[in-house]
Amino acid sequence: MVGGGVKVHAGARCLSVMGLQEFWRSYKVLIVMVPSLGLIHWSWYNLKGNPLLHKDKEEYIPEPGIVAYVSRSPPAAAKSKRVMKPQSWLRRNWLWAAGGAFVSIHLATWLMQTAMKSAVRSESALKQKTAEERLD
Numbered sequence: 001m002v003g004g005g006v007k008v009h010a011g012a013r014c015l016s017v018m019g020l021q022e023f024w025r026s027y028k029v030l031i032v033m034v035p036s037l038g039l040i041h042w043s044w045y046n047l048k049g050n051p052l053l054h055k056d057k058e059e060y061i062p063e064p065g066i067v068a069y070v071s072r073s074p075p076a077a078a079k080s081k082r083v084m085k086p087q088s089w090l091r092r093n094w095l096w097a098a099g100g101a102f103v104s105i106h107l108a109t110w111l112m113q114t115a116m117k118s119a120v121r122s123e124s125a126l127k128q129k130t131a132e133e134r135l136d
Contacts, residue, residue, distance in 0.1 A: 025123075028116050036112070040105055047098070052091050 024031065047053070090097060 028120070029113070032112050032116065033109075036105075036109060043101070047101075050090075052088055053094050
Protein backbone atom coordinates (compact mmCIF):
# COMPACT_ATOMS: atom_id res chain seq x y z
CA MET A 1 0.00 0.00 0.00
CA VAL A 2 1.26 3.43 -0.89
CA GLY A 3 0.27 6.86 0.47
CA GLY A 4 -3.49 7.07 -0.09
CA GLY A 5 -4.29 3.38 0.10
CA VAL A 6 -3.36 2.52 -3.48
CA LYS A 7 -1.85 -0.90 -4.06
CA VAL A 8 1.28 -0.87 -6.22
CA HIS A 9 2.75 -4.01 -7.73
CA ALA A 10 6.23 -4.73 -6.41
CA GLY A 11 7.73 -4.75 -9.93
CA ALA A 12 6.10 -1.49 -11.01
CA ARG A 13 8.45 1.49 -11.08
CA CYS A 14 7.92 5.12 -12.00
CA LEU A 15 10.45 7.23 -13.88
CA SER A 16 11.89 8.84 -10.75
CA VAL A 17 12.57 5.44 -9.21
CA MET A 18 13.52 3.77 -12.47
CA GLY A 19 16.53 5.94 -13.17
CA LEU A 20 17.96 7.20 -16.41
CA GLN A 21 19.83 4.01 -17.27
CA GLU A 22 16.73 1.82 -16.98
CA PHE A 23 14.69 4.38 -18.94
CA TRP A 24 17.32 4.29 -21.72
CA ARG A 25 17.26 0.49 -21.80
CA SER A 26 13.48 0.32 -21.95
CA TYR A 27 12.78 3.09 -24.46
CA LYS A 28 15.76 3.24 -26.86
CA VAL A 29 13.64 3.08 -29.98
CA LEU A 30 11.26 5.75 -28.69
CA ILE A 31 14.14 8.04 -27.73
CA VAL A 32 15.68 7.73 -31.20
CA MET A 33 12.52 7.73 -33.34
CA VAL A 34 10.59 10.66 -31.81
CA PRO A 35 13.32 13.25 -32.44
CA SER A 36 14.00 11.71 -35.87
CA LEU A 37 10.37 12.02 -36.91
CA GLY A 38 10.21 15.54 -35.48
CA LEU A 39 13.28 16.57 -37.49
CA ILE A 40 11.90 14.96 -40.65
CA HIS A 41 8.63 16.87 -40.37
CA TRP A 42 10.37 20.12 -39.45
CA SER A 43 12.71 19.85 -42.46
CA TRP A 44 9.82 19.01 -44.80
CA TYR A 45 7.91 22.04 -43.50
CA ASN A 46 10.94 24.28 -44.13
CA LEU A 47 11.50 22.74 -47.56
CA LYS A 48 7.91 23.44 -48.56
CA GLY A 49 8.20 27.04 -47.38
CA ASN A 50 11.40 27.72 -49.32
CA PRO A 51 10.71 30.54 -51.83
CA LEU A 52 13.32 29.16 -54.26
CA LEU A 53 11.05 26.17 -54.90
CA HIS A 54 7.95 28.24 -55.73
CA LYS A 55 7.30 29.63 -59.18
CA ASP A 56 6.50 33.34 -59.37
CA LYS A 57 2.92 34.19 -60.30
CA GLU A 58 4.18 36.50 -63.06
CA GLU A 59 6.18 33.72 -64.73
CA TYR A 60 3.33 31.22 -64.68
CA ILE A 61 1.19 31.29 -67.84
CA PRO A 62 -1.41 28.54 -67.93
CA GLU A 63 -1.82 27.29 -71.48
CA PRO A 64 -3.30 24.04 -72.70
CA GLY A 65 -0.78 21.81 -74.44
CA ILE A 66 -2.76 21.54 -77.67
CA VAL A 67 -2.86 25.32 -78.17
CA ALA A 68 0.90 25.50 -78.30
CA TYR A 69 0.99 23.17 -81.30
CA VAL A 70 -2.04 24.49 -83.20
CA SER A 71 -1.71 28.25 -82.81
CA ARG A 72 0.28 30.26 -85.30
CA SER A 73 3.35 32.10 -84.14
CA PRO A 74 2.77 35.77 -83.31
CA PRO A 75 3.95 38.45 -85.72
CA ALA A 76 7.64 39.40 -85.56
CA ALA A 77 6.87 42.83 -84.05
CA ALA A 78 4.99 41.27 -81.13
CA LYS A 79 7.83 38.90 -80.27
CA SER A 80 9.97 40.14 -77.47
CA LYS A 81 13.33 38.77 -76.50
CA ARG A 82 12.83 37.92 -72.88
CA VAL A 83 16.03 37.30 -70.99
CA MET A 84 15.63 34.47 -68.53
CA LYS A 85 17.37 34.58 -65.19
CA PRO A 86 19.66 31.66 -64.51
CA GLN A 87 17.96 29.31 -62.07
CA SER A 88 19.64 28.01 -58.95
CA TRP A 89 20.73 24.40 -58.73
CA LEU A 90 18.08 23.66 -56.11
CA ARG A 91 15.29 25.06 -58.26
CA ARG A 92 16.37 23.06 -61.29
CA ASN A 93 16.98 19.82 -59.39
CA TRP A 94 14.41 19.99 -56.58
CA LEU A 95 13.14 16.50 -57.29
CA TRP A 96 16.62 15.01 -56.97
CA ALA A 97 17.17 16.94 -53.74
CA ALA A 98 13.85 15.80 -52.26
CA GLY A 99 14.45 12.21 -53.37
CA GLY A 100 17.96 12.22 -51.95
CA ALA A 101 16.69 13.58 -48.64
CA PHE A 102 13.94 10.95 -48.56
CA VAL A 103 16.35 8.09 -49.25
CA SER A 104 19.01 9.35 -46.84
CA ILE A 105 16.49 9.80 -44.01
CA HIS A 106 15.18 6.28 -44.48
CA LEU A 107 18.69 4.85 -44.76
CA ALA A 108 19.75 6.65 -41.56
CA THR A 109 16.62 5.39 -39.77
CA TRP A 110 17.34 1.84 -40.92
CA LEU A 111 20.96 2.11 -39.74
CA MET A 112 19.83 3.41 -36.33
CA GLN A 113 17.33 0.58 -36.00
CA THR A 114 19.98 -1.98 -36.96
CA ALA A 115 22.41 -0.53 -34.41
CA MET A 116 19.73 -0.57 -31.70
CA LYS A 117 18.78 -4.18 -32.48
CA SER A 118 22.44 -5.19 -32.36
CA ALA A 119 22.89 -3.42 -29.01
CA VAL A 120 19.82 -5.09 -27.55
CA ARG A 121 20.88 -8.52 -28.80
CA SER A 122 24.40 -8.18 -27.39
CA GLU A 123 23.03 -6.86 -24.10
CA SER A 124 20.55 -9.74 -23.79
CA ALA A 125 23.27 -12.25 -24.71
CA LEU A 126 25.49 -10.74 -22.02
CA LYS A 127 22.69 -10.99 -19.44
CA GLN A 128 22.00 -14.58 -20.45
CA LYS A 129 25.70 -15.43 -20.18
CA THR A 130 25.97 -13.94 -16.69
CA ALA A 131 22.79 -15.76 -15.64
CA GLU A 132 24.26 -19.05 -16.86
CA GLU A 133 27.51 -18.37 -14.97
CA ARG A 134 25.56 -17.77 -11.77
CA LEU A 135 23.83 -21.12 -12.14
CA ASP A 136 27.15 -22.95 -12.57
